[in-house]
Amino acid sequence: MASVGSYLKKHTEALVKDVGIEAACDLTGKSKATLGRYYSDHDEHSDRFMPVDAVAALEEASSYPHVTSALAELKGISLSFDERRRNQEKSGGVSTDVIALSQRFAMLMAEYHQSIEDGVITINEAKRLLKETLALQQVLIDMKLHLEDEAG
Structure with missing residues (x-):
């Protein structure tokens, strides 16, 4: 204790x-x-x-x-911290989400490429990769919610 x-x-x-x-x-x-x-x-x-x-x-x-x-x-629980404000209006729909998803994935891959360039991922590089991964996860959650809205 x-x-x-x-x-x-x-x-x-x-x-x-x-x-x-x-x-x-x-x-x-x-x-x-x-x-x-x-x-x-x-x-x-x-x-x-x-x-x-x-x-x-x-x-x-x-x-x-x-x-x-x-x-x-x-x-042993992991939390997902969304830095956006809760009252923020989510505009767009699935098409907007697909674009955001591809942009976020490209940013994650660029960060990974830069991090692995010297063969070692440092603590700071890992933190940046984690931040990009969480942002990508949030886009997927938004997309899921939009799909559920459209499915009724």
Whole structure:
């Protein structure tokens, strides 16, 4: 449990730093000291974790759901993070999706070609490949939804 706690504390710290300490205080109603205790690795704070409502408030304001993704990883679950805004209108249809699919696949292949050029895929290259793969996956999900709409 100690390693799990340490893992969650690191992601809690990343979440607070993503939002900013002052903004995190405002969003959660907690002091800087209290927030610091939630991610402190000192023995006296080992059993203190951020409440789930505070995590939810911070993740709404953050660029990435740090704690949620950490919890998912601990359970062996992978999340698909869609950086687009939820309220964004999805225009076009299957034809638009096919074009986007071919463009994304071309970008993935270009990234792969560049990454494998020296025979080694570095961590940063792997991250870029993963980002392109996730973007390609999102286009496929959009296409699936459009096909389901058309099928009625």
